[in-house]
Amino acid sequence: MVKPDAGRQALGDGIRKLGPGMAVAFAAVALSLVVHALIPMLPAMTVAVVLGIAAVNLPGTSTLCQGPWRAGLNFAGKHLMRVGIVFLGLKLSLGDIMDLGWFSVALVVTVVLLSFAGTYALGKLFRLAGDLPLLIATGFSICGASAIGAMAAVKGTKHEDTVLPVALVTLCGTLAIGVLPLLMHPLGLSALQFGQWVGAGVHDVGQVVATAQTAGNVALSAAVVIKLTRVVLLAPIVGVAGGVERRRQKGELAAHQSRSDAAPTDTSTAKATRFPPVVPLFVVGFLLLAAIRTTGWLPQSVIEGGALAQDIALGAALFGLGSSVRVRDLLATGLRATAMAMCAWALIAALAFGAVHLMTP
Template sequence: MQLQKTYPKAIHSQNNHGQCDRWWRGLSGILFTFVMALLGIGLAKIPLIIHLGSMITAILLAIIYRQVFGYPEAIREGVQYSGKKLLRYAIILFGFRLNVDVILQQGLGLIIQDVLSITLAITATMLIAKWLKASQSLSLLLAVGTGICGAAAIAAVSPIIKAKEEDTAIGVGIIALIGTVFTVIYTLLYPIMPLTDIQYGVWSGASLHEIAHVAAASAPAGEDALAFALLAKLGRVLLLIPLCFLLAYWMGKDKNKAAKVDFPWFLVGFVLASLIGTYAAIPKVLLDYIATFSSFLLTAAMVGLGLNVSSQALRTRGLKPLISMFVSSIILSIISFIYTIVFL
C-alpha cells in the first residue's frame, strides 16, 4: 500500500527533474551561442579581421569549434533554438533599420534598377548552378543573398524554402567571402572608374552584397556617394519582402515539395517593425540600440548555424554554388555599371 502511494510521486518527481534538465540544456545552449557571438564581435575589431564583420567571424569560430571539439550534443536544444528561433526574431528586429519613407520619397527611381539587379542575380546564379549541377537549395540561398542583402536575406529565405541549417551556414560564409573580395576590388577601382561620386555610390549600392560591403566601398567617395549607395541598397532590402512571399507561394504550389510550407509570419513582423521604425516617434538612440541588439541576435544565430557545418560539406557542397555565385556577381557588377552610366 505504501508503494502505491509513493510510486506516482516518484514518477512526478522524475518528470519535473527531466523538464528542469531539458530547460537547463536549452538555456545553456543559448548562452553558449551568446558567448561565441561576443567572441566573434570582439575578434571582428582586430584590423585584419574587421572587414569580415562580426557575423562572419562568429560563424567561422563555430565551424572551427565543430571541427576541433565536435558538436556540443549536451546542449543541442539550445543551440538549435538560436539557429532557428533567434534567427527569426533577429530578422523582425532588422526591420527597424529599413526607413520606408526615405525609399518611397527619394528612392523610387532606384527601385527599377534594384528590381533588375535582383532578377539578374537570381536568374544568373540559378542557371549557372543548374549547368554545374550544383545544390539547388544552397544556390538559391546564395542567389537571394547576392541579389538582396547578403546574410540577412539568406537568413530570411532559409526557413521559407526549408533549407538545411548546414546549407544556410555555408551560404552565409560564402556570401561574406565573395562580398568582401568584391568590396576590396570596388575600392581599388574607384579612383580609375569613369563615374561621378554619386554614380559610383549607386553602382555600389545596386551590386554589392551586404549593407556593410556597400558602406565600406562607397565611403571613400564621400558622404553623397555613401548616401546614394545606402539608398540603392535599402531599396533592395525593401524588395526582400515581396520576394519572400513569392517564394512561399511557389513552395506551397510546387507539388514536388512534400513538406507543408508554413506562412512566414516573421516577415509580417519585419514589415510592422519597418513601419513602426519609420513612422512612429521612436528616439534615434533607441533605434540604434535595437539595431545593435538585432545584430547581436543574428550573430548568435550564425553560431547556431555554423555548428552544423562539417568540413566535408564545405568541400562537397560549397564549391559549385560558390562558383555560380561568383560568376553571377561579376555579371551583376558589369550590368549594373552599364545601367548606371546610361541612365544616371
C-alpha cells in the first residue's frame, strides 16, 4: 500500500522534473498560435517545429533544452502527440467524405497506397536505416507528424528516431505552401482542381489549409475534405503495421525459444515479452471521436474546443520533437534522407495531380 505522503512526493517530483519543459512547450504553442493569427500563411504547427529547432540550436537556450527542459520536452513529444491524434478525430465527418462519391474516394485511397509504397521503396533505395523508410512513408502519405507518431507507437520506435521524419515532413509541407500556389496557373488548374491537388498531395492538415486557401474558399473546401479522407486511412494502415509487428516479434520469440531448447510449457519468456498493440488505444480514441462527430450530435462549440485542444497538444509535441533537431547533426546524418524526402514529395505531387484529372476530366 502506497502511503499518501509518498504519492504526494512522487507527484511533486514528477512536476519538478517535467514542469519546466512542459511550460516552455505550451508557451511556444501560444506564440505559434499568435504568429498564425497574424500571418495565416504560416501554419501554427510548422511555427511550433521551427521554434523547437531554434531553441535547441541557439546559444542561449541550447543548454536548457539539453538540461532542465529535456524531460518535459520528451514527454510532450511522445505523450501529447497521442493526445493530439485523439482530438484529430473531431475534425473528421464521414458524411463529408461520402459526399465525394465512391469513385473519388477510391482514387484518394489509391493515391495514399501508391504514395506509401513508393515512398517506402525510395527509403529502401536510399538505404535509410531502421524504421525511417516506414515512418517517412506514413507521414508523407497520410497526415504528417500525427501519422508518424501513431506508426512509431505500434513499431516501438525510439522517441529520438522520430525526430528526423517529423523534420522532413515539416520541411516538405512548408515548401508546398510556397511552391504549389505558383504552379496553379502554369498547370492550368481551376480553383477546384487546385484544392483537390493540395488535399491529395500535401502532408499535414495545417499545411493543406495554408496552401489551399491561397486559391479561395472553393479550393479550401475541396482540399480539406480530400485531406480528411486520407486521414481516415491512418487507423487501417497503423492496424496492419501493428499486426505485422506482432507477428514478427512472436516469430522471433518462437525462434529464440527453439534455439534455447525451451520446454513447451515454459512461458516465462512469453510472459516477460510485451507485444505492441495492433491498434493503439489513442487510435481507437481517434476513431471514436470521428464517429461521434459524424453523428452530428456535437454542438459547434465542442468541435471548436476539440480543434483548439488538438492544436495545443500537437503543437507542444512538435515543439518537443523540434527541440531534438540539432542542425549540425542533421547536416551530418540527414542529407541522404532529405534527398529521399524531396523525391517522395515530387512523387506524391505527381500521383495527386494524375488523380485530380481523373476526378474532374
